[in-house]
Amino acid sequence: MSSALDQDTQQTLMEGRDTLFAILRSAQKDLQKVFVVFLIGFLATFWTLRTYIWDWLRGITESRMRAEVGDSFDIIATTPFDVILLQAKIGLIVGVLIAIPALLYFTRDALRERGYWPQTPIPRWKVALVATFAVALFAGGAAYGFGVFFPFMFGFLAGFGFDAGFAPTYSIVMWTEFIVLLTISFGLAAQMPLFITALSYAEIVPYETFRDKWRHAVVGIFVFGAFFSPPDPFTQIMWAVPLMVLYGSSLYLAKIVVTAKRAGARVRVRSVARSHWNVLTGLFVAGMAVIYGYHEYGGRTATNDLLAWAGSSYRILPPDAGIVSAEVSLLLYGAIAGAILATVGLAYYVYVALEAEVEPAGTAMGDPTAIDLGSLDAAGIRAAPPEAFADLTEDEAMGYAGAALEADDADKAQAIVDRFDETEHLRESEDGDEGSEDERAEAETTEAGGLGDRTSRAGDTFLAELTDGETDSDDIGGYYTDIVFILNSLRSRSFRIVLTFIIVMGGVFAWLYSGGLRDVRVDFYQRLPEEVTADSIGVITLHPVEALIFMVKFSVLAGVFVTLPVIAYYAWPSLRELGVVRGHQRSIFIWTGALAGGMLGGFALGYSIIAPVTISFLAADALSAGMIISYRINDFMWLIIFTTIGIGFLADIPILMVLLNSAGIPYNSMRKRWREVFITMLTLAAVFTPADIITMFLVTIPLLFAYGVGLAVVFLVTFGGRRDLAPPAEFIT
Template identity: 60%
Template sequence: MASALDEDTQQSLAAGRESARAFLRSIQKDLQKVFVVFLLGFLATFWALRVYVWDFLRNVTQSNMSPDVAEAADVIATTPFEVILLQAKIGLIVGAIVAVPPLIYVARDELRARGMWPQSPVPRWKLAGIAILGFGLFGAGVAYGIYAFFPIMFSFLAGFGLEAGLQPTYSIVLWTEFIVFLSLSFGLAGQMPLLITGLSYAEIVPYETFRDKWRYAVVAIFVFGAVFSPPDPFTQLMWAFPLVALYGFSLYLAKLVVTAKRSSDRIDVVSAARNHWNVVGGAAVLGGGIAYAFYEYGGRTAVNDLLRAVDSDWRFLEPGAGLGVDPATAAALYAAAWALAFVVVATLWAVYTDLDTTSAGYQYGDPTAIDIGELDAAGVRAAPDDVFEQMDEPESLAHAQAALDEDNPEKAQAILDRFDAATPDEGDGDAGTDASAGAGGDTGGDGRSKGSGAAGGAGDDGLVGDVQNRTSRASSTFLSELTDGNEDEAEDDIGGYYTDLKFIFDSVRSKSFVILAVFGAVMATAFTWLYLGGLATVRNDLERRVPAEIEGGINIITLHPVEALIFMVKFSVLLGIVAVFPVVLYHAWPALRERGFVAGRIYQVYLWIGALGAGLVGGFALGYAYVAPGLIGWLVTDARLADMVITYQVSDFLWLVIYTTIGIGFLADIPIAMILLNNAGVPYRVFRERWREVTIGIMLFAAVFTPADVITMLLATVPLMAAYGVGIGVLFVVTFGGRRDLSPPAEFVSR
């Protein structure tokens, strides 16, 4: 093996090994201390989990449940060594984390000698402050999850499971991982102010990007909450609203820091506080007054009554309780502390206000410091040329698109006009003039529109078209670069399908709203039906068909807290995909026919939809009436005769039901689809000769959509291949052995 490496590589590896040995020898005497720290962390974690943590997490899980639901909910171990191995894994992780700081500390001299110690220009007290702030935000996020979010969430999950006939019996591993990972997500979400402020301050991501894309951030927060939290609106709002508020606070903090950085030479805290003495003084009075009134005028009693009404164990104690201070003095101290906190916030506001009113480009002599996003159309026209000379075309397009998103086409047109005038080599003056003309008027020398169409009406189409044309021009180099600049040979270079696929995709994209609406409506309907009792209906109906000798029926449990919800989402998405297929086929058929992929007129789509729908419904009816009850009855009978307790995991049981109902419909659709494809121009010989590729595709499909074991994958693959074989046999008969296909071969077959 060593001979396969050149001499320089071998010397580098030898030098690295020698350096590592020297490094370990130098800290060898201290490694025992590091190991002791690791061992203490491991043992302490192992002991704490056994004595305190499990009970604490169980109390958090059941704290908001009704007595009946709490009695039914349970946490179990599914293997003999599951609990002790879980404690050992968590202890190893915590021990390793605890041992890292002392390891770095004892190795600091060696790291510094080898030039591996960071030489940060930031003072240590600032680094310590950032670290303390980060830990504080992380702790606040975790505390919110444990004391506010989890109790309500678990109460909903357990109650919903019982109503659907599912026993909330959680695996200790899955239950712990769920709590830990979701707590970490809240803790990391708490770092949002620090992250956004740091990226903005370092100019890695400009503050303006976070500000302009706030809509996408809000949508992402709600989507994440919809996927990873229960579907009831209250819990989703509990997830989303704090994060949205945190994002808004992060934007304000980032703006404060960025403004202070850009105007650092003008910061004067004392002068700012003096200029806004009334606000600072009012904040002190307000903060102290709120704290004092809370304790002295019934605020504490009212809040405690509210906590008692929601069965919470938290209470606000009397001021000074446990501190050895009389209540009056303690209330005064609390008021002073809150007054000081309000003064700090008000002073920061005063500093920012002074900087913000004096930091525009005109005052500092730096025109490029002007933020185009904060200007209106008149401000864009009045801004100096230097602002636009520093722009490139994608940046100007981004500003114009942002203005269009804010329903301000006049500002978007002004940005394009100023960019074209300031950068004639990069901009497209004709496009800007055309856009202005399309907007309903021409432009004068000062860039102002002489017509009124630029502000709305039909002019929006010309402006939107201008932005789209410029964007298309900016991105049109991709294909030419891929084909060495010869776009006429692009189709051959890429394999002959790029243009066809792009054409088909564009034909469908124009109907994307209809497609998404159908998908969303079907998915929402299916999920709502399952959520409002459909899951329990199916479960009870199938259990009713269990043979009479099986006493007690089937016990179905949820090992993961959100297992039933995840199944409902997956099933709803599956139905949405099935429902949207005919819509996509209908809108794509003309483009498919024009490019030679299929043959036949649009009425063929109705034939496809009717045939595939009939096969799916017929197979589903056969599976639900006979296959699923027969198979489940045989399984439970066999288990009962072996004197076993019949307890199924909800996901395994329900996917078994789907495979034996809807799966039968898919199997029936395979021969039908093959006949339809032959009628659309795919010859019999293609199906017969391409069976190997089909087999690989089916195995990949089974590997993705079945549980992760070989037996289950084969159980899904074999029926699909059998259905494909049946389809080939049917085609052999229909096409007379391939001598007469139902339709002449489509053009793409001969490529």
């Protein structure tokens, strides 16, 4: 029997296994040392967490909270083993991270034999310098998180939840994992200068790429922040701005390093310092003067006042607080500041000298293959010699064209594609490959059609690979073709569709964010029976961003529900042309009105009767057992939504089934397709409900019951399916 893995994959797995065994054999005699390093890291972390870290993290969390918010803030353990298991988990992670360098060091001979270790010895001072730089950057990113980001963020999040009536009672596991995740993300993000400089120096990614793609970097920073920081504008800005500044600094550092590499042998630091000794001396004197003026004219007092305002206990001491006199301290501090300024000035003059020695990038004079197509405009592309496109692959050509389109230069993109196709056609002619008449006609069509025909050809190729050329309506090719046809009809209206979604989502989020969540809670409590008071039902946030995440989810759902009728309106002509539905496009207004009426009626019933009765029953049952009720905001609010809007959604299912029957979906098809409907409902419940299988089935079963009620209604309306409200659509038949 042939293996399920190809030969290359098997070879790779075997090499990885052999390398792992070699590492273990090589480190066998030193495993005790590695284990001791791991044990030291584990025990030190466990003891530090137990003795210092919890109180320190709590102090940072509470440092920017208002007094009333801080009084209500608490950290709880939801299980008896939360604290000790959390300490052990963090200790294990730290111990492994500390032991990995030791393991690699003791197995360096085995790694060198297999090519995973540098064959040429690297000076230890370089390794130490890079390691120190990486550790310092990580520490700087973490320091920004603990010193600036965390205090303001927790103060804002806890205050927001408290104002909405939800007690900030964080789970110690969720709270710690949230802090650790953000700390690691800040530390890794702070490695940007080292990362960009290393890639640029090794020429893996040219410095010019990082420079030209700064817009993509800004978008990536905000996307990265959307995953690793709370979803509110305040913390997003506090996250993104330092990273953008860091990216700019990384570009400048990479430029210095790359320039030094290109012209380092032609510039001597000593000669540059000798040429600009007067300016460097002036910078040194200026540094000493700044320190003197800072201490003599109120700079220390202003800094201490700023630290007090920021909630920090650190204070700058007067110069005479040390073991030496004030004069000696000022002289020492001034010398340090002057040396720093002089060093920066020297680095600037060295960089200027290096840049003057570097030849323009990307240039070999007289070599047409060295032309940088990305730096040319459309006229330059058309005027470039054919040799500039001779070694260009199709992927590279489309990459240049895509970059031009991103820069809103469609003319340049079209010119690149035309010149590449022209060069390719000439190359085929020179090889003597005449080809058939059809091939020549296709080449001429491609050359004239440019980007549009190339995209169409790529789409046809993808479809052929996916469906083996079959496009009947009963196979996947037919479904793919129909879906593409419908999506193409929506493409011209995509701006309106997206704008509708953004307006609704943003409006709902802004309403909830500005007090709507509090108003809903207060109004709902007033509808509870008298035996269940608002004070007896507590709502807490176990996770710092739980309230914000709920608002984002609800806003997205609201945007989707409001946008669906808009999508249906614009897709109706295409659906009718395919034979899926019948009737005029204006039918969507009738559908929207009927479904909106059913939704509002069900919502009114659920909000006034079903939701208060359900929650009061559950609360009264718990109170009678002597329990303290503290619902999570996520569970409590979704329970309200499911018993209010959910009732309206259930009422809409029979209405929607009648409307579908009037559009050409027969009763028999609805009855026979109940299994597909059940799977769809189960999938939607798994995606849009809390991560609980019981909740998923509690949502799916009422939906399936509503579908059964809808079948009964359609059965009565159509006389058992003998007289549908509209003839079956062509797509069904």
